[in-house]
Structure formats: C-alpha cells, structure tokens
Amino acid sequence: MHHKILIAGGGSAGIATAASLLKRRSGLDIAVIEPRGEHFYQPGWTMVGGGIFSKEQTCRSEASVMPSGVNWIKASVSGFDPDNNSVALKNGTTVTYDLLIVAMGNRLAWEEIEGLEETLGKNGVTSNYRYDLAPYTWELVQKTRRGRALFTQPPMPIKCAGAPQKAMYLSCSEWEKQGTLGDIDVEFHNAGGVLFGVKEYVPALMETVERYGIDLAFTSNLVRVDGPNHKAWFKTEDGEVERDFDMLHVCPPQRGNQVVAHSALADDAGYAEVDQATLRHARFENVFALGDCGSTPNAKTMAAARxxxxxxxxxxxxxxxxxxxxxxxxxYGSCPLTVENGKIVLAEFTYGGNLAPSFPSWVLDGTKPSKLAWRLKAQALPPIYWDGMLKGREWLAKPVPIG
Structure with missing residues (x-):
C-alpha cells in the first residue's frame, strides 16, 4: 500500500490533522492507521470521576469521527523506517508514503509502580486516566466518608499536568457538600517541587488547598501499592514513606510511545524529535509529529493538539x-483546573509559561476561579471537540505565520 499522506494514530491529534488537511485540499490521498474501534474525549474523564459526565458521553465510534474520504487502516503500527518512507504493521504488511504524520500519543506506564496494575479498580485504588476506571473514582468519592484519601502526581511530562489536582479538588468539593470533608485526611503527593508550573495560577490553587485542608507533599513519588492492605509507599528526599489509605487516586508515570521510542524518529527520551515551532522532524523532512508523542516542551493537553x-x-x-x-x-496549552463543582481556574499559556488568555480579563480572568470557565469546559468544549476540532473547523486555532 502507498499513500500520499500517512497518519499514524487516529486519536485526537491524528483525526484533527486529517480533517484540517482535507479542509485545505479536498480529495487528498490520506490514510490513517488506527486499530481501535472507539474514540475517546479524554478531558471528559475528569468530569466522569467527579460525577458530572457519564463515561458514555466521552466515547464515540472511530468510524463516526473518521473524516470522509480518508482511508482507515484498522491495524497497529509495529515499526517506522523513515529512511525508506515506510511503516510496518503488526499484521505483517507495509505501508509507504510521501509524507508521514505521527500522532500516536504517549504511554501510561502503570507497570512502573509495583503492585498497582493488579489492584486498579478495586481496594479503593482508581485513576481518571483510564476510561473504565473514572466511574470507580466517583463511586469511591460517594462511598468515602472518613479516613485518608491520597492523590498522586508522577514526574513530568504527563498528559494534562493539572489532571491529578482536578480529581482531588472535585472529590473535596463533593465531600464538602456532603459535610464529610472534615473527617477525611486528604494528601497530595507530587513528585515535583511546585503545585503548578505557571506561577500566576498558584495563588488561586493554594487558596483551594487551604480551603479543603489538603496536606501537600512535594518531591513525593508513588513507587509501590498494596491494595488489599490499603498501603502505599512513596519515595521522598528523606527515604521511603509508608501511608495507609481508604482511597487512592493514581496518575501513572508516562513515557514516549514504545513504537516511536524504538525507532529512528525518537529523541533520547523516546519522543518523536521535532522542531518546536514547525513540528517537522529534526532529521526527516517529510515527517511531522504532534500531540502527546512529540518532543515539544509544551504541556501535553488536548488544547495543544487542537x-x-x-x-x-x-x-x-x-x-x-x-x-x-x-x-x-x-x-499553547490550556488546563481548566476544576477547583470545585461549578468553578474553574482556566490556565492558558505558551512556551516558557507565558500567559495566553483567550478572553480579555474583564470577560474571564483565568487566574481566578470562575463559573464562566466551568460552563466553557462542561458545556462548550465537548461540542468544540466533536463538531469543531475533529471536523477541521479551527475555531480559535488558526495557524499563525512563522516569525
């Protein structure tokens, strides 16, 4: 098989790129390699874990989002050979191309935390980073009335740096509403040294932390879990620390996509090595990469892919x-930080942590909790995703000229 443009990955970045290409040049020969039959709106999983969305609201069939006229190759990539303009598939076939776009996402490395995989979805251990587990987060929030709740964040880079906090704040918001927050010890174990990487948003987040009585533990990285005995161990600067828990929400360590990492496309960290402005590969002129699999030093968010x-x-x-x-x-990246059910701190920033608000401050001040920002995430962003981004409609996303 040969195609003018071959897109490896039919997730958010891959489908959006295919749609944007066809908006510019209809009839273009494009093939998308994607093995899954389901397509997920991953930012919605935080809302599922907070009892706002059902998980079904975040999933549609892959066929329903595949742009008309695109060739869908329903298979898995097993290897890249950019020197010969070819991609190997697990079914034994090879596809060649004139131009390759890599959009295969990153890898959730659950296995790097000892004992985690066998206890996920039971024993009070959950994660909003999986479609099937986000409803369990909400189940635990509803059931937990006393004890200790642990929320974790691994070293960067991760998908949406604010997602581990979002899970915690929405949980606390519900416990506050039910009048049980005072009976629950909430701890945030962050492998990093700061609450959020862009300082302008930290004051509002610290107010939220203090409001909910959350204990912050920086440079504390989850390394082991014993689900049946409700124990977790964290590596800290002072050695390993053991904590009991009644609820444990885990953000898994994340790595470059394995197929990309084992190819000539990868940098030393396992991500497709691209120019951070043009998104073209550093060594192969007819290769581009975007989304969570790319080496760009931005926050890995849906807004970035958009x-x-x-x-x-x-x-x-x-x-x-x-x-x-x-x-x-x-x-550009955006992280709508759900500080409570009904209010969001809308973090928007570009390279270097420079603020990049989409609205003037008199309409929406992203550094402060806002009901308007909540409505944006809960009501506007899902249709913007399904009916805008995936259809090639570049609302607030028109490319800017180089320079």
Whole structure:
C-alpha cells in the first residue's frame, strides 16, 4: 500500500490533522492507521470521576469521527523506517508514503509502580486516566466518608499536568457538600517541587488547598501499592514513606510511545524529535509529529493538539509542494483546573509559561476561579471537540505565520 499522506494514530491529534488537511485540499490521498474501534474525549474523564459526565458521553465510534474520504487502516503500527518512507504493521504488511504524520500519543506506564496494575479498580485504588476506571473514582468519592484519601502526581511530562489536582479538588468539593470533608485526611503527593508550573495560577490553587485542608507533599513519588492492605509507599528526599489509605487516586508515570521510542524518529527520551515551532522532524523532512508523542516542551493537553493540528496541516502541504514551512506553533496549552463543582481556574499559556488568555480579563480572568470557565469546559468544549476540532473547523486555532 502507498499513500500520499500517512497518519499514524487516529486519536485526537491524528483525526484533527486529517480533517484540517482535507479542509485545505479536498480529495487528498490520506490514510490513517488506527486499530481501535472507539474514540475517546479524554478531558471528559475528569468530569466522569467527579460525577458530572457519564463515561458514555466521552466515547464515540472511530468510524463516526473518521473524516470522509480518508482511508482507515484498522491495524497497529509495529515499526517506522523513515529512511525508506515506510511503516510496518503488526499484521505483517507495509505501508509507504510521501509524507508521514505521527500522532500516536504517549504511554501510561502503570507497570512502573509495583503492585498497582493488579489492584486498579478495586481496594479503593482508581485513576481518571483510564476510561473504565473514572466511574470507580466517583463511586469511591460517594462511598468515602472518613479516613485518608491520597492523590498522586508522577514526574513530568504527563498528559494534562493539572489532571491529578482536578480529581482531588472535585472529590473535596463533593465531600464538602456532603459535610464529610472534615473527617477525611486528604494528601497530595507530587513528585515535583511546585503545585503548578505557571506561577500566576498558584495563588488561586493554594487558596483551594487551604480551603479543603489538603496536606501537600512535594518531591513525593508513588513507587509501590498494596491494595488489599490499603498501603502505599512513596519515595521522598528523606527515604521511603509508608501511608495507609481508604482511597487512592493514581496518575501513572508516562513515557514516549514504545513504537516511536524504538525507532529512528525518537529523541533520547523516546519522543518523536521535532522542531518546536514547525513540528517537522529534526532529521526527516517529510515527517511531522504532534500531540502527546512529540518532543515539544509544551504541556501535553488536548488544547495543544487542537492548536498543533492546523500548523502540521499547513506545513505538511507546503512540504509536499516543495515549499518552506509557513506556520508556527507557539507552545499553547490550556488546563481548566476544576477547583470545585461549578468553578474553574482556566490556565492558558505558551512556551516558557507565558500567559495566553483567550478572553480579555474583564470577560474571564483565568487566574481566578470562575463559573464562566466551568460552563466553557462542561458545556462548550465537548461540542468544540466533536463538531469543531475533529471536523477541521479551527475555531480559535488558526495557524499563525512563522516569525
């Protein structure tokens, strides 16, 4: 098989890029490699864990989001050979291309925490980072009325740096509503040294921490879990610390996609090595990468992929036409931090942690909890995703010129 453009990955970044390409050049020969029959809106899983969405609201069939005219190769990638413009599939076939776009996401490394995989979904151990587990988070929140609740965050990079906190704040919001928060010891174990990487948003988050009486434990990384005995161990600067728990919400360590990491496309960390502005590969001119599998030093969020897709579409077509790249990605990412059920701190920033608000401060001040920001996440963002981003409609995401 040969295709003009081959997209490895039919998740958010891959489908959005295919749609953006076709908006610019209809009839283009595009194939998307994606083995799954389901497509997930992952930002919604936080809301599932908080009892706001059902998990079914975050899932549609892959066929329903595949752009019309795209060839869907329902298979798994087993290897990349960019020197020969080919991709190997697990079914034994090979696909060649004129231009390759890699959008395969990153890998959730559950196995790096001893004892975790066998206890997920039971014994009070959960995670909003999995579609099937997010409802269990809400079940635990409803059942927990006293004891200790632990929330963890591993070393960066991870999908949505605020997601571990979101799970914690929404849980505390419910316990506060039920009048049980005072009977629950809540601890946030963060492998990093700060609450959030962009300092302008920290004051509002610290107010939230103090309001809920959360104990912060920085440079504390979850390394082992004993689910049946409700114990967890954390590596700290002072050695290993053991904590009992009644509820444990885990954000797993995350790594580069394994197939990408074992290919010539990868940097030393296992991510597809691309120019942070054009998103073109550092060594292979006819290869682009975006989303969670790329090496760009931005926050790995859906909002980042939404901004990256039009950039890749623009520059990929320029590459096919023998022209120079014209569009640049500025590192934009957004993290709607759900500090309570009904209010959000809307963090928006570009490379270097520079603030990049989508609205003037008199409409929405993203550094403070806001009901408007909550409505944006709960009501506006899902249709923007399903009916905008995945359809090539680049609302608030038009690519900017290089320079």
């Amino acid at each position: 901004k990256q897709a039009p950039v890749v579409a623009t520059n990929a077509l320029a590459q096919l036409d023998g022209k120079s790249a014209t569009a640049a990605y500025d590192g």
